[in-house]
Amino acid sequence: MSSGALELSAVAAAAAIRDGSLSAGELFDAYRERAGADRAAGEQGLNCFTWVADERPAQAPAGGPLAGLPLAVKDLFCTEGVPSQSGSRILEGYLPPYTATAVARLLDAGASLLAKTNQDEFAMGSSNENSGYGPVRNPWDRARVPGGSSGGSAAAVAAGLAPWALGTDTGGSIRQPAALCGIVGLKPTYGAVSRYGMIAFASSLDQAGPLTRDVADAALAFAQMVGRDACDATSLEFPHAITAPSAERLDGVRIGVPDELTGDGIEAGVRACFEAALARAEELGAQVQTVRLAHAPHALSAYYVLAPAEASSNLARFDGVRYGLRAEAQELLEMYTSTRHDGFGAEVRRRIMLGTYALSSGYYDAYYGRAQRVRTKVAGDFREAFAEVDFILTPTAPTVAFALGEKTGDPLAMYLNDYCTVPMSLAGIPAISIPCGLSAGLPVGLQIAGPAFSENRLLDAAHAFEHALEFDGSGARV
Amino acid sequence: MTPVISNDEVLHVARLARLALREDEIEPMARELSAVLEHIARIGELDLDDVEPTSHVVEVTGALRADEPRPSLPRDVVLSQAPAVSDGGFLVPSPQA
Numbered sequence: 001m002s003s004g005a006l007e008l009s010a011v012a013a014a015a016a017i018r019d020g021s022l023s024a025g026e027l028f029d030a031y032r033e034r035a036g037a038d039r040a041a042g043e044q045g046l047n048c049f050t051w052v053a054d055e056r057p058a059q060a061p062a063g064g065p066l067a068g069l070p071l072a073v074k075d076l077f078c079t080e081g082v083p084s085q086s087g088s089r090i091l092e093g094y095l096p097p098y099t100a101t102a103v104a105r106l107l108d109a110g111a112s113l114l115a116k117t118n119q120d121e122f123a124m125g126s127s128n129e130n131s132g133y134g135p136v137r138n139p140w141d142r143a144r145v146p147g148g149s150s151g152g153s154a155a156a157v158a159a160g161l162a163p164w165a166l167g168t169d170t171g172g173s174i175r176q177p178a179a180l181c182g183i184v185g186l187k188p189t190y191g192a193v194s195r196y197g198m199i200a201f202a203s204s205l206d207q208a209g210p211l212t213r214d215v216a217d218a219a220l221a222f223a224q225m226v227g228r229d230a231c232d233a234t235s236l237e238f239p240h241a242i243t244a245p246s247a248e249r250l251d252g253v254r255i256g257v258p259d260e261l262t263g264d265g266i267e268a269g270v271r272a273c274f275e276a277a278l279a280r281a282e283e284l285g286a287q288v289q290t291v292r293l294a295h296a297p298h299a300l301s302a303y304y305v306l307a308p309a310e311a312s313s314n315l316a317r318f319d320g321v322r323y324g325l326r327a328e329a330q331e332l333l334e335m336y337t338s339t340r341h342d343g344f345g346a347e348v349r350r351r352i353m354l355g356t357y358a359l360s361s362g363y364y365d366a367y368y369g370r371a372q373r374v375r376t377k378v379a380g381d382f383r384e385a386f387a388e389v390d391f392i393l394t395p396t397a398p399t400v401a402f403a404l405g406e407k408t409g410d411p412l413a414m415y416l417n418d419y420c421t422v423p424m425s426l427a428g429i430p431a432i433s434i435p436c437g438l439s440a441g442l443p444v445g446l447q448i449a450g451p452a453f454s455e456n457r458l459l460d461a462a463h464a465f466e467h468a469l470e471f472d473g474s475g476a477r478v
Numbered sequence: 479m480t481p482v483i484s485n486d487e488v489l490h491v492a493r494l495a496r497l498a499l500r501e502d503e504i505e506p507m508a509r510e511l512s513a514v515l516e517h518i519a520r521i522g523e524l525d526l527d528d529v530e531p532t533s534h535v536v537e538v539t540g541a542l543r544a545d546e547p548r549p550s551l552p553r554d555v556v557l558s559q560a561p562a563v564s565d566g567g568f569l570v571p572s573p574q575a
Contacts, residue, residue: 095558204535322560341499344497369531373524
């Protein structure tokens, strides 16, 4: 196998396997070697992985749309018999008895499980520094964070340690790390992909999606993941088939730019790349106009009530009884409280406290009730905006990748990373981040959001941008 | 500035959450939660009186399925991940020491 095979996109590699010019087994071994080396290096490497396959799958599935392509999967997806720890020490060594639907569908379509990827603990974080298994490093600059919470997935794809990866997005956890690592990340419409077997963070917001080298790869993975699943009552039948994106132009496309998400707080280098992308959109035939998302500045506040509230309930199951860590104790209540203290990291404890407080007697209406109403307003703003425009564009993150340790002492500063991505999460609408340039040598992400179930159009528009912007991701390759 | 949440409230919430806190973790928790809650309190400025709450963006009603019995996971598979088992069940410390 030529070393060039590792440079192929997933779409191109699948085609090469199908026409016989590339061996699926050899490709798997080559990636396994790379991923295994990073795993062996631990925190001296990028620390992308929490588990790497030690051999080829017994029956390499070269058939199916995914032709045996290796797949990296975020740790929080349950994979039968393979450690699934959601980045937490409380689940160290946990071997689930079943596989998450999103993963099972990709495996059924011919993907091979290559590795599980490092992440912020229970997907709570924007820098991957909250992992119980050590921080992930950004392949563009190892002194910087890869973003989070799907930081291991993003860094692995950017560095070429995996052809593509699966992540999850609750308030930006696919899009923000994709932006900081210079790759593509798609957060689908809420309900498009089953959540069954995803270790839950905030159930009304969590959604699985792909992190890929290009837009066509995102469409290929997404096409195999979508659809109703009887095991997730909130999953929906996608209203149409997912098609391969092909657009090169944006003629007649109406693009909305909200002042609320593109003004103060966006650093100058990010703003310059964003404005260049808007100029390119007009050259491609799009009409760019201002839209109003009046409540978007309050989305972050609402999110940091709703998501911790749901988390405080979802994480109640980690009590030392059925799986994972148990602290030594003489008495039951002490066993619960000590297990949870010892097993959860600082940020997870903080969010459980925040969520429990917001749901507690006397504060429910002031926090949780109000946040749910803000959510209604945020979603309504999008509905009105999409009556005027086809897509809404913002920078994906307010800054480029920041230094490891820079924001760990200030939770609020860390939360502000999600400022541009959280509104779409509250509204349940799809959004994609694609790389749109470099600022001081670090990638900048362009976020494109559309109405619910507009993924085909969204991927097409992203494809047109991708081809016009010609981003060069080679600076991150290991 | 007076923190939004006091040390006593932190201890109360930690009890509700079944979360032990060390003595030296209480005050930092109060400070960090207060900073976040102060930011969140800005939603108190909005007029939301006539706004319906949204708990879920997907409007699925009556997501029913056929009530057909299916086998559960085998008992030994489920118990295999438990920290302690006894007589085919999960073993836990006594509620009363």
